[in-house]
Amino acid sequence: MQQQVYHSLVYHSQSIQAWEKRWFQQQNSSYGLMQQMAWAISQQLGTLFFRQKIKKIAVCCGQGNNAGDGYLVAKYLKQAGFQVEIYAAEPGSSRDLATAVQEAKQAGLQPYSQFDFQTEYEAYVDALFGIGLNRQLDSNWQDIIYGINRQNGLKISIDIPSGLGANTGQPMPVAIKADYTFTGLGFKAGLFTGQGKEYAGKIELISVIPADTELQPIAQLASHQIQLPKRQTFGHKGSYGHVLVIGGHANMGGAVIMAAEAAFAAGAGKVTIACDAKHHTAILSRAPNIMLRDINALTVEQRIALIQQVDAVCFGMGLGRDEWAKEQYQAWFDLIQNSDLEIVLDADALWFLARQPQILNSKTYATPHSGEAATLLQKGTQEIExxxxxxxxxxxxxxxxxxxxxxxxxxxxxxxxxxxxxGNAGMGTGGMGDVLAGMIASLKAQFKQKIHLHEIVTLHALAGDELAKNGQRGLQAQDMKHAIYQVVNR
Structure with missing residues (x-):
């Protein structure tokens, strides 16, 4: 069902560096690679600047080979007719960097010492640090990055926004906030996860040498091109999966409602909620097509019978963490784990799993955020991030x-x-995880192993993007069902 995206592989920075080293060991020129990268980036920048009518450009160079890319980009942009000035730290000892500095000077570019901008520029090219940065920046470099970020012009980073962890997506502790990042050779995880999206802007890959057999990715970017199979004309409600939503403490009824509505919106044929009977009237008033069971009235035999009637379970939304919730967790967990069902564990089910660790079967999909992951691993949330x-x-x-x-x-x-x-920042609101749990259970109930978890997560994110077309602020999880309906029918 997944459509592969060209250049969708993601690498660890050390793998990229080892790949470069192997390339040089084959008698390829390291300076030649620097020239290729800078030329390719300058060509793309030339098109971008022409389109946005940008003429005045400041190129900010650090002390390593990333700075060498910057010096050469400045030279090529000047040769293309742009007004370019270089601001630079004292260069390091790299031979390639020294050659790049000399070429820039020969092109009439005399770098300004440090980063005291002489005028306002329409664009600022960041070539301070590359992917090799592995330390927290000192106060001097922090001030430099803050100074660049304060400028009004367009910000463009070479390889990675300076100060951003290439593998973690975390600022160290500050980073350039780029509008565009032209990243070399291969994608790095830090551009896409953690805080990477906040800093990287639009990402363009500059691929100038062929991958070798030793280069192994650590991840793949999930494709946005997901097309669900058309429904058969003779299908009926029993053809499209039955989802059971288990949760809904007496004091928390909203989560199971949102999960169940999302399950229907994603195409499930039938949805049952097992929750405290206190919420039944509210559920039926919102969605009379949802079937209901009083979680407190179910016997062991009735729970077993219910499990045998469904195709997927999402468990934990609004379950709570008190003694009642603990009893419900123990009553249901082994029962569903020993079944052949598709199982989504979310919210409070993960909290209890952390306290009673067990091995999950292969059809279990656990969906923590960073705080829940920290609890599961007995670490701090910041350590996870x-x-x-x-x-x-x-x-x-x-x-x-x-x-x-x-x-x-x-x-x-x-x-x-x-x-x-x-996905987008507007999705950071209560109930989004419940909606996602319902979507996962629904699509797994319908397609089993013919649909992958990453495809469902992407559909949920695309629904969020659909909902945010008129603005991210104030986006509500209960409105997601309308957007889900749209994305699963594309």
């Missing part, structure tokens, strides 16, 4: 199953790791 890729692998190693680490640039770990690039 500092390396989201490592965190999701650790979750699967500890619990097995399939995992989604929610957040900007959501990570999805199935047989391999995917990064979701759709």
């Amino acid at each position: 500092l390396d989201r890729v490592a965190a999701i692998h650790t979750l699967q190693q500890k619990y097995q199953g399939q995992w989604l680490l929610k957040g900007s640039g959501s990570l999805i770990l199935e047989e391999k790791l995917y990064i979701c690039t759709a």
Whole structure:
């Protein structure tokens, strides 16, 4: 069902650096590669600047080879007729960098010392640090980056926004806020996950050398091109899956409603909610097509019978964390884990899983955000955010199953790791996770293993983008059902 995207593979920075080293060991010129990169970037920048009528450009260069790219980009842009000035730190000892500096000077570009801008520019090219940055920036560099970010012109980063962790997407502790990033050789995870989307802007890949057999990706960007099969004309409600939503503590009824409505919007034929009977009237007033069971009145035999009637379960929304919730978790968890159902564990079910760790079966989809992941791994939330890729692998190693680490640039770990690039900041609102849990259960109930978790996560994000077309602020999770209906019917 997935459509592959050209150049969708994502690499660790160390793999990129090792790839470069192997290229040079084959007698390819390191300076030649720098020239190729700078030329390719300058060509794209020339088109961008011409389109936006930009003439005055400041190129900001650091002390390493990333700065060498900057000096050469400045030279090529000047040769193309742009008004270019270079602001630079004292260059490092790299021979390639020294050659690039000399070429820029020969082209009539005399760098200004440091970053005291002499005038306002229409664009600022960031060539301060590349992907090799592995330390927190000192106060001097922080001030420089803050100074660049304060400028009004367009910001363009070469390879990665300076100060952003190439593999983590975390600023160290500040980073250039770029409008465009022209990244070299291969995509880096930090451009897409963590806070990367906030800093990277529009990302363009500059691919100038062929990949070799030793180069291995750490992830793949999830495709946005997802097309669900057309429904057969003779189908009926029993043909499209039955979803069971389990949760709904007496004090928390909204989550199960949103999950169930999302399940219907994504195409499920039937949806049942097992929750506290206190919420039944409200549920029926919103969605009379939802079937209801009083979670407190179900016997063991009735729970078993109900499990045998459905195709997928989403468990944990609004369950709570008190003694009643604990009893319900224990009553349902082993029952569904020992079944052949598609299972979504969300919210409070994950909280109890952290306290009673068990191995999950292969049809279980666990959907924590960073705080829940921290609880599951007995770490701090900030530690999770500092390396989201490592965190999701650790979750699967500890619990097995399939995992989604929610957040900007959501990570999805199935047989391999995917990064979701759709979605927007407006989706950071209560109930979005409940909607996603209902979507996963619905589409898994309909298609089983013919649809992948990363495809469902992307559909949810695309629905959020659809809903945010008129603005992100004030976006409401309960309105997602209308957008879901649109994206699953494209």
